[in-house]
Amino acid sequence: MKTVSLGGLTVSRLGLGCMGMSAYYAGAGSDNAESIRTIHRALELGVTFLDTAEIYGPYVNEELVGEAIAGRRDQVVLATKYGQISHVSGNNQAGKSADELRRLDSSPANIRISVEGSLRRLGTDYIDLYYQHRVDPTTPIEDTIGAVAERVQQGKVRYIGLSEASPSTIRRAHAIHPITALQTEYSLWTRDPEAELLPLTRELGIGFVPYSPLGRGFLTGNITKRSDLETSDFRSANPRFTEGNFEANLGIVETVRSVADELNATPGQVALAWLLAQGDDIAPIPGTKQVGRLEENAGADAITFSSDQLERLNRIQLPVGERYADMSSIDR
Numbered sequence: 001m002k003t004v005s006l007g008g009l010t011v012s013r014l015g016l017g018c019m020g021m022s023a024y025y026a027g028a029g030s031d032n033a034e035s036i037r038t039i040h041r042a043l044e045l046g047v048t049f050l051d052t053a054e055i056y057g058p059y060v061n062e063e064l065v066g067e068a069i070a071g072r073r074d075q076v077v078l079a080t081k082y083g084q085i086s087h088v089s090g091n092n093q094a095g096k097s098a099d100e101l102r103r104l105d106s107s108p109a110n111i112r113i114s115v116e117g118s119l120r121r122l123g124t125d126y127i128d129l130y131y132q133h134r135v136d137p138t139t140p141i142e143d144t145i146g147a148v149a150e151r152v153q154q155g156k157v158r159y160i161g162l163s164e165a166s167p168s169t170i171r172r173a174h175a176i177h178p179i180t181a182l183q184t185e186y187s188l189w190t191r192d193p194e195a196e197l198l199p200l201t202r203e204l205g206i207g208f209v210p211y212s213p214l215g216r217g218f219l220t221g222n223i224t225k226r227s228d229l230e231t232s233d234f235r236s237a238n239p240r241f242t243e244g245n246f247e248a249n250l251g252i253v254e255t256v257r258s259v260a261d262e263l264n265a266t267p268g269q270v271a272l273a274w275l276l277a278q279g280d281d282i283a284p285i286p287g288t289k290q291v292g293r294l295e296e297n298a299g300a301d302a303i304t305f306s307s308d309q310l311e312r313l314n315r316i317q318l319p320v321g322e323r324y325a326d327m328s329s330i331d332r
């Protein structure tokens with residue numbers, strides 16, 4: 001597996017998103033042993049950039065990752081996120097789900113508590129890349145980054161990241177302490193970052209980490225009808241998967257599949273390789289909890305496109321439907 005530099009942090013250019021092992025998608029939490037095998041196989045294949053967050057579960061995804069990397073910490077570039085759970089006094093968390101707990105809080109007081117919890121659950125004394133998960137409109141980003149920078153000085157955090165931050169927030173944050181990576185949705189059906197975010201991260205020397213690089217599984221071609229999704233699955237209410245929109249979007253997969261067939265590859269591999277072809281400052285983090293799919297996804301590292309194939313992929317129609325039903329927590 002090739003490596004890239006994200007703002008000075010060397011990572012495998014394909015990472016592993018661990019969220020779906022414990023949260024949001026059908027089957028989450030149903031087979032932790034297979035999830036742990038998937039993480040171990042990733043490390044064997046050189047996929048060493050692991051992504052989790054405090055809110056996934058909540059908490060249990062960090063615990064799972066911590067269990068999987070016990071005794072292997074030095075092989076891993078470990079990324080986690082804070083800022084969607086408030087731990088400040090008066091917030092009784094007992095028995096609450098992630099949805100019930102969700103409250104944006106990137107205050108310095110909350111970060112001081114969050115970081116200690118993540119370190120404990122991950123079984124480590126340092127986090128390689130610590131992202132703000134969503135921008136908190138009530139806390140100036142300067143205060144947030146200042147608090148994380150103190151954790152850098154203490155050796156608890158190595159590099160600082162942002163997720164779903166707007167260009168102006170990125171500039172303000174970067175002025176306080178170098179930002180290493182921006183994690184934002186980017187894929188063949190989510191091209192939004194190309195207008196402003198990627199030019200800005202390149203100007204500032206910040207790496208880019210595309211999340212949901214497989215379009216939440218849609219671009220693999222594995223979801224062919226809405227009934228493939230259980231009602232408890234987050235995607236069943238996502239605007240791109242709702243009735244009518246889902247069917248309208250299926251044509252996107254057909255183009256991806258036609259290129260894949262020419263390369264003896266799978267649609268998912270093509271979706272990942274297209275992201276890799278966008279630059280050497282990009283490290284997508286496809287999510288899977290299955291060893292076989294991890295192996296398939298890692299195969300994207302070896303794919304190169306002809307200019308005609310790239311052109312056809314670049315011209316893919318934009319999807320019908322927003323990225324989220326509620327876009328209010330996205331910083332603009």
Ligand SMILES: NC(=O)c1ccc[n+]([C@@H]2O[C@H](COP(=O)([O-])OP(=O)(O)OC[C@H]3O[C@@H](n4cnc5c(N)ncnc54)[C@H](OP(=O)(O)O)[C@@H]3O)[C@@H](O)[C@H]2O)c1
Nearest residue numbers: 017018019211212213214215216217220286287288289293
């Ligand atoms: N910063 C943020 O706000 C944010 C938001 C969303 C996600 N993320 C991060 O990004 C990571 C990846 O995003 P994501 O999980 O939302 O979406 P994704 O990587 O685009 O797709 C994951 C889905 O595709 C399926 N899949 C994976 N490989 C496959 C293959 N080869 N063939 C068929 N299906 C396959 C997975 O199912 P199986 O697991 O059953 O294989 C899962 O349902 C997450 O794990 C998380 O760490 C961050």
